[in-house]
Amino acid sequence: MPPQDENTAVLSAVIPVYNELDTWRELLARVENVPLPDIGRQIILVDDGSTDGTGEQLREFADACGDQGRRPGAGQVCCKVVFHDRNRGKGAALRTGFASADGDVVVVQDADLEYDPNDYPRLLAPLLAGEADVVYGTRFSPGSGRKGYLGNYLANKLLTWLSNLTTGLKLSDMETCYKMFRRDVLRQLSLEQDRFGFEPEVTAGIARLDIRIGEVPISYHGRSRREGKKIGWKDGVQAIRCIFRYGRRSRRRAKMVELPGKDD
Ligand SMILES: Nc1nc2c(ncn2[C@@H]2O[C@H](COP(=O)(O)OP(=O)(O)OP(=O)(O)O)[C@@H](O)[C@H]2O)c(=O)[nH]1
Ligand SMILES: [Mg+2]
Known part of the structure; x- marks a missing residue:
């Protein structure tokens, strides 16, 4: 990896997933496609013991992910998938995801389509500019x-x-x-x-x-x-x-x- 990549800021999006068969792939595509040219993107999916087939799909996806420990450079995306062996709840899934997050900045991303990842640049800007340490998106x-x-x-x-x-x-x-x-x-x-x-x-x-x-x-x-x-x-x-x-x-x-x- 070129040296400048090591200095690139990385955003980790932590996605708790429980029985989201209809939405997780579309959501993942939206997170992957938000234009964030200056930073790397790590996407962490935490399957929270899904029982509707989402877990099986995520296992297949994990196998196709490649090196899950890689630090993404500017404009790059890499994914990690983590599994709970039983359903434990959103908070527990987030703790698991946070423990795996390597990014300088971490965002919580639900696996449904209620929130729009196109808001990431707006959330990120004050953190990257050093104006805030935590930013909440208000509805x-x-x-x-x-x-x-x-x-x-x-x-x-x-x-x-x-x-x-x-x-x-x-x-x-x-x-x-x-x-x-x-x-x-x-x-x-x-x-x-x-x-x-x-x-x-x-x-x-x-x-x-x-x-x-x-x-x-x-x-x-x-x-x-x-x-x-x-x-x-x-x-x-x-x-x-x-x-x-x-x-x-x-x-x-x-x-x-x-x-x-x-x-x-
Ligand atoms: N309901 C539920 N969601 C879980 C669980 N574990 C992980 N999740 C995930 O947590 C996220 C939020 O769950 P939702 O059921 O959508 O609830 P919500 O959207 O936070 O409800 P609002 O705050 O009103 O928007 C989704 O990505 C779920 O897949 C769980 O045990 N129960
Ligand atoms: Mg929701």
């Missing part, structure tokens, strides 16, 4: 477009409000999938939530670190239950438990920074 700022189904929107707003109350942050979308971190920030967190408690847990953990966090608008195409949405009210209750368990307003050290585009 709920004026620049974000469609907000998804009303029930989910209201639940997300309530959870974000409670999270802000306990962390002292002023986020507009705590539950967003699009969380992008400098990897060294992620390494300072010790995470334990196996399921959707990950979102409030990681947010509270970040709030306690001496880092800068900002939000940028993203697009969002919420799927319905018929289209495969699995999250439910029990996950909402668990999120509230985690908000109060991990949030400690008095221990906030993180600063929120204004990033361009949020109020457009």
